[in-house]
Amino acid sequence: MKVNKALVGLSIAGALLLSGCANKGNSGDSKVKQVGVLQVVQHPSLDKAYDGFIEGLKESGYTEGKNLKINYQNAQNSQDNLKSMSEKLVNDKSDLLLGIATPAAQSLANTTTTIPTVVTAVTDLKAAKLVKSNEKPGGNITGTTDMGPIEQQIALLLSIVPNAKTIGLMYNAGEANSKIQADQAEKLLKKAGVKVLIKTANTTNDVQQVTETLAGSTDGIYVPTDNTFASAAAIVGKVVKEKKIPLVAGALDQVKTGGLATVGIDYKALGVQTGKMAAKILDGKAKPAEMAVENPKELQLYINKDMAKALGIDPTKIKQPK
Structure with a gap:
C-alpha cells in the first residue's frame, strides 16, 4: 500500500494547528x-x-x-x-x-x-x-x-428658599453613607444660620410619616443619596408636592421621581x-x-420642571451654584 507523504504531512500540520487552537482556547486570554x-x-x-x-x-x-x-x-x-x-x-x-x-x-x-x-x-x-x-x-x-457635591446642593436649596428659617434633613441613620452626607449637610446649614430639623427612617414604611412631619414644619428639605428614601422617592414626591415644599436630593433619579432640583451624579x-x-x-x-x-467625573444640574410648576417656581431662575 502506497502512502501519500504530502497528504500525511498536511494531516499532521492540520492536527498541530487544531491542537494549538485548542490550547489557545484554554488560555487565560480567551477564558470566559x-x-x-x-x-x-x-x-x-x-x-x-x-x-x-x-x-x-x-x-x-x-x-x-x-x-x-x-x-x-x-x-x-x-x-x-x-x-x-x-x-x-x-x-x-x-x-x-x-x-x-x-x-x-x-x-x-x-x-x-x-x-x-x-x-x-x-x-x-x-x-x-x-x-x-x-x-x-x-x-x-x-x-x-x-459622594456628591453636598456644598453645592445645600447652596442650591438655600438659593431656592433664600428666606428659609428651618430646613428639614431626612435619611436612614442605619446607612453609613447617608450618615456621612447628613452630618456634612447639617454643618453647612448651621453655618448658613439656618435651623435644622432632622428625622430618620429605618425602612421605606417610615418614609411617608417622616416626610409629612418635615413638610409641615420646614421651609425646604434635603435628602442625601439614601437607598431607603430613593426606594420610596415617589411617596416623598407626592407629599412635598401636596405641601408645596422644595426638596433637593443627592441623586438625579431621586429628583426625577420626587424632588425639585439637584446638582447630582x-x-x-x-x-x-x-x-x-x-x-x-x-x-x-x-x-x-x-x-x-x-x-x-460627571456632575450636572437637574430640575424637575413638573415639580417646579406644582410649587409655583420658575425653573429658569434655578441656577447651579459656583
Whole structure:
C-alpha cells in the first residue's frame, strides 16, 4: 500500500494547528470571565449604576454571553439576603465581584479578602472600612465613590428658599453613607444660620410619616443619596408636592421621581467608570490594592420642571451654584 507523504504531512500540520487552537482556547486570554454582582436594593440610581457597569465592561472588550458571565443578585434591602448572596457569589468562585451600594460592598468585604472586588455607589470607602486609603486601597477592594457635591446642593436649596428659617434633613441613620452626607449637610446649614430639623427612617414604611412631619414644619428639605428614601422617592414626591415644599436630593433619579432640583451624579456614567476599572483587573493590568478610588467625573444640574410648576417656581431662575 502506497502512502501519500504530502497528504500525511498536511494531516499532521492540520492536527498541530487544531491542537494549538485548542490550547489557545484554554488560555487565560480567551477564558470566559465570571463576575458576581450584589446590589443592595432595586431603585433607579443603583439600577443605572449596574447598567453602566455592564456597558463599561463591554466598551473594554467584555461582552455577556461571549467572554463574560454575570451572576446578578439583588438583596432587596435584606441583611439576611446580603449575607447568603455574598456567600453564594464567593463559593461560585467568581473572577471578580461587584458591590453596588455600601451595605452590599461591606457584605462582600466580610465574606472574602481574596477575590478582586470593585464597588460603586459607595459614599466613603475608607469610612466604610472597605479600603485603607482612597489613594492606596491596600486590599482586594477598590471602586468609585458617589459622594456628591453636598456644598453645592445645600447652596442650591438655600438659593431656592433664600428666606428659609428651618430646613428639614431626612435619611436612614442605619446607612453609613447617608450618615456621612447628613452630618456634612447639617454643618453647612448651621453655618448658613439656618435651623435644622432632622428625622430618620429605618425602612421605606417610615418614609411617608417622616416626610409629612418635615413638610409641615420646614421651609425646604434635603435628602442625601439614601437607598431607603430613593426606594420610596415617589411617596416623598407626592407629599412635598401636596405641601408645596422644595426638596433637593443627592441623586438625579431621586429628583426625577420626587424632588425639585439637584446638582447630582449621573449613576450610569459612574457605573461605566466602574466597569472600566473592573476590566483592567480582569485583563491582569491592575490590582485593586494599587488602584486609587475614583470620584465621579460627571456632575450636572437637574430640575424637575413638573415639580417646579406644582410649587409655583420658575425653573429658569434655578441656577447651579459656583
